[in-house]
Amino acid sequence: MPDGVLTQPDAMTLRLPTKGGEGDLRGLVRLLRQGWRWLLTGCFGGIALAVCALWLVAPAYTATMVIGPTARVGSAAMGARVPTLSGRDSAAMAEPGAGDESLSDFARYLELFGSGPVADQLARDPGVLRALFPDRWDAESQRWHPPAGLIPAVKRTLLALVGRQDWVEPDGERVARALRDRLMIDMLRSGPMRRITLRHSDRATALDLLGRVAAATDAHLRAEAARRSAAQIAHIKERLGAITVAEHRQALSDLLLDQERVAMMIGVELPFAADMIQPPGAASLPDWPNPAVVVPLAGMAGLMAACFCLSARHALRDGRAGRDA
Known part of the structure; x- marks a missing residue:
């Protein structure tokens, strides 16, 4: 073989290799079209979580x-x-x-x-x-009390095990x-x-x-x-x-x-x-958190998570198929 001739010309270019006559981009688009149910589930799942969080916060x-x-x-x-x-x-x-x-x-x-x-x-x-x-003041007894909730209770328990105290006024x-x-x-x-x-x-x-x-x-x-x-x-x-x-x-x-x-x-x-x-x-109505920003971002995050899971599932399936072959 003459000097200077590459055995794999695609290795020194930006052209993506093809598989079965189909490029990587087309394969990704086909994969997303086939897994549209995953995408919808991820998008609506993110929106549902955001709505629940807005009700809790x-x-x-x-x-x-x-x-x-x-x-x-x-x-x-x-x-x-x-x-x-x-x-x-x-x-x-x-x-x-x-x-x-x-x-x-x-x-x-x-x-x-x-x-x-x-x-x-x-x-x-x-x-x-x-x-x-406001959550630590008892108006009836006119006294302060430790913060309520699971996480503060666990923190106080762990500190008590080592002889330390968490809550002070x-x-x-x-x-x-x-x-x-x-x-x-x-x-x-x-x-x-x-x-x-x-x-x-x-x-x-x-x-x-x-x-x-x-x-x-x-x-x-x-x-x-x-x-x-x-x-x-x-x-x-x-x-x-x-x-x-x-x-x-x-x-x-x-x-x-x-x-x-x-x-x-x-x-x-x-x-x-x-x-x-x-x-x-201050505004007359609460302005934080803003649902107009949180809900679309949560839907986008759910969509991206669904894309990642779908791609990972497809890659694992192709890997197992290659090992079986």
Whole structure:
């Protein structure tokens, strides 16, 4: 045989081999036509499972709010809290740190939204706890009880076998975990604004809970800023009583003036870290899960599963036929 001549020319091409004059694609189409009952069964089976799941899952309302960084300028702004220019460039001392190390109040707001110290503060409110864990609160006995169901019972049993306890009354850590499962924060148009959504089975509770989390986060950051400003003012006043050099006293007086301006602006009854561009709102009807999306996807998934089972059955049958031959 001359060099360069292939014994199997189809091996180096994209052409599919044929069997009995029929290509692979035609064979697959013929197989699907013959197994149309399998396809219908899989499709309607997926739809039936989706309908049953929708009946079992409690529908939920999605409360939505849009926030953005607090405006410093404009008619609706609270103004700059930290003086940018003062006689001795004291702004750097009022807000220390290099530019790449600074953290804005809005970034702190997003990080603490419903977590950490904010969750601990929310855990002290009985209304928030009952809204987050309605299935664990017994209104008649006014007591908390372990979660019901087979899976929680099995979990408690397994932990009891190793000497551990699963159930404790809701605390800050459990509140943070529950909010983390329910909250979603999305960026709007690649800008500074954020859309925050929270799902709950009751519409009024979803709106109230989202508003409480936002108010608690802003109040925590305001209190922390006021604490830091008060500490710096007290320290400057203490140093002023011990310094007699006129230049040093003038520098400290400028710092004291700046910090008193900061403390005054912190006390203004306006949003501290985040402006509420769009207050919490929700649709009048439950919007999760959406049957218009779940049912067609379930039917498509059932159809694909039926195709896979039909192909696997045909391949196994051909394999057994080949071994028998």
